[in-house]
Amino acid sequence: MKKLLWAALILFASSPAMAEVEGVVSSIKPIHSLVENVLGDSGKSALIVTGNQSPHGYHLRPSEVKKLSTARVVFYIDDDFETFLVKPLSNLDKNVVRVPLVKAAGIPLLEARTSGTWEAHIHAGEEDAKHDEHEENDEHHAHEDMHVWLAPENAIQMVGAIEKALSETYPAQAKTFHANAAHTIKKLNALDKKLRTTLKPVEGKPYIVFHDAFQYFEKAYGLTSVGSITLSPEQAPSAKRIKEVRAKVSGLKAVCVFSEAQFSKRLVDSVMEGSTAKSRVLDEHGANIQPGKDLYFILLSRIAERMESCLK
Template identity: 45%
Template sequence: MKLASALLLSTTMFVGAWGTARADTPNVVVSVKPIHSLVASIMQGVGEPKLIVEGAASAHTYSMKPSNAAALQDADVVFWVGHGLEAFLEKPLQALAEGATIVALEDAPGLTKLKFREGGAFEPDEHADDEDHGAQEHAHAEGYDAHLWLDPANAKAMAAAIEKVLSAKDPANAITYEANLSALNANINSLDKEITDTLAPVKDKPFIVFHDAYQYFEHRYGVRAVGSITVSPETMPGAERLSQIRQKVAKLGASCIFAEPQFEPKLINVVMEGTPAKSGILDPEGATLAAGSNLYIELMRTMATSLRQCLGSGS
């Protein structure tokens, strides 16, 4: 009985201590799904970060919700890419997250940054509204493409910055954060090799995108986007615009045209009609994927698979 009582007391003390550690875990808020996935991976076994841009929403057009404001007010740490991507967050961060540690991962040491492609075959993005246009102006003012996570080396650099901040904020769990970072890096290294092998047979096949967001992925894996076309998800292009697009596709010799999940199949089919190109979907922000620690790996793998399937078909 004494042994049983001692074990019960020991277990109770352990649970109590664990509960206290969990209660002291910082409240972490993250802007977008790919970054949230990296943070969630590093926080595994410690806590769950909150996500602002949920579901299929895009950072380029997002409007804050009351629940997002409440999360920012309670935050101890906020991770975002920075001014180049989530312009909608600038004022809320100033007004609501005064006491939080705010980390712009665009400033993480060791990042590779690529300038925007403009002119020639690459068209500027079309905007749904004035707020979206404002976000693009901010992004262009920064001078570089903010889809940094699409290069796994950048993802690892951001993950290292995330671990450093969390360990400083929550030293009681620093060993766990460090171990989780090592595991994440190993997973990203394996993913990197897998994607390299997946895309090797289609590296020289030209393709066109609806949204020029893939430079980091292209540079890493040697795939070849030859242009972009500006099409609004909400508006069917007119006859003159369709004629221009089809001429461009023919001139560039694109094997595939890649849209994103927000574009209706009917719109994609109308744009594609009369061209020899096939169609595919790329999802650079994980709009169709469930948020969480697995999202980043799944996002990158799915993009590689989509490229291979479309560019490799009929070859």
């Protein structure tokens, strides 16, 4: 009897379903967090962009190239977002599964707002300023906004795509991934409900952001951003841009100007000059949050709390 029991235990322990999932790689912290939730206790995902670094203008280090070299499946937003991954991914073995989540999840994209100030109605007297903005933007062609993870609705779609890719790559764990994905979606729905309650009192109040990263969050919760300090976080805004945004802060009575964790607060202080606007730091990537399952939920809760505290 004891021999049969030991044989059964050995067989169970050595079965494929018990093997730890390895070779999962995620590009940025919010995606890594969602992947970790779907993986659960079955394994860990390696993270490429760690610490408080921004993926904008990012360059891979040798240690990160090494992470990719052992990958079986790689999750990222899109080739147009993590441009630093395009060449390394093309060099990987053809059997490595590449999952650009925007496409895999079928997320409808919003057009990036590239004018710097985008309130709905431009007064006739401001047409010259608008023309100047277009001149400054000649090299910034209209493109699509890739900050899709900042809406729980999109995160739910991505969780479905993550579950599908993991289940196809590691079929022995498919049931586990399905259960974990269902639990994660339940948590995302609860998060969405909490954020709606938090942000309801500040709907429609105008504010300025450092760069236009929060459009999906704004659309989800009825928020009113009226412009950004810079068109691209890789490029410092011109003196003309600063002057125009400063005029918007005063003219539209912007309640708050938001800076970002990875960038200098000096520019924010400059556009706030002479106004009564308040300031807070927003972080769309989770720069100062410990990577892991909880990061996504902490990240969006923190954005909502800081917006509410500044706009109320």
